[in-house]
Amino acid sequence: xxxxxxxxxxxxxxxxxxxxxxxxxxxxxxxxxxxxxxxxxxxxxxxxxxxxxxxxxxxxxxxxxxxxxxxxxxxxxxxxxxxxxxxxxxxxxxxxxxxxxxxxxxxxxxxxxxxxxxxxxx
Numbered sequence: 001x002x003x004x005x006x007x008x009x010x011x012x013x014x015x016x017x018x019x020x021x022x023x024x025x026x027x028x029x030x031x032x033x034x035x036x037x038x039x040x041x042x043x044x045x046x047x048x049x050x051x052x053x054x055x056x057x058x059x060x061x062x063x064x065x066x067x068x069x070x071x072x073x074x075x076x077x078x079x080x081x082x083x084x085x086x087x088x089x090x091x092x093x094x095x096x097x098x099x100x101x102x103x104x105x106x107x108x109x110x111x112x113x114x115x116x117x118x119x120x121x122x
Contacts (some may be wrong), residue, residue: 017076017096020045022071023060026095030082037085042101
């Protein structure tokens, strides 16, 4: 958390990320699902269609072991291949909270998630 107006620093000690970049392509159902989930959580991002720019496709291949797997999300130097909106939100809350909306509330687990937490003692 920032103190005295300073810029927040992620726990890994690197400079804070300035944006969330979502790499996608047309016709990708997983991409559409992630976009809807991020919209629902109010998480802003820059979206890049990997079919429009070969450099964007190269970024995805870098983070996806040479594959053009989308959606791929990059925050700072950290890449996420096919994350859920909730997984990304949890990582952002822990590492780059300044990229979340000011009124962000972490998603609560549904019925199955609560049952799993009870069984596992969470």
